[in-house]
Amino acid sequence: MSKIIDCNKVNPASGCAHVVHGETEEELLRNAAEHAKEHGIVDVTPELMEMIKANIEDEVTA
Ligand SMILES: [Zn+2]
Numbered sequence: 545m546s547k548i549i550d551c552n553k554v555n556p557a558s559g560c561a562h563v564v565h566g567e568t569e570e571e572l573l574r575n576a577a578e579h580a581k582e583h584g585i586v587d588v589t590p591e592l593m594e595m596i597k598a599n600i601e602d603e604v605t606a
Contacts, residue, residue: 546603547572551579553599558583572600
């Protein structure tokens with residue numbers, strides 16, 4: 545099952561509607577780190593990684 549991260553849930557202050565997709569958690573986190581660069585975040589800190597992981601959801605394709 546694909547996994548997603550809703551950028552707006554990780555950082556509501558961003559006002560960003562981007563949703564990161566990944567086939568696996570590894571791919572998802574890699575894509576999330578790529579997307580973070582668009583917010584000027586070059587270093588994904590352990591704290592940020594925890595916030596990202598806390599917002600991982602299964603993609604619902606019903
Ligand atoms: Zn974003």
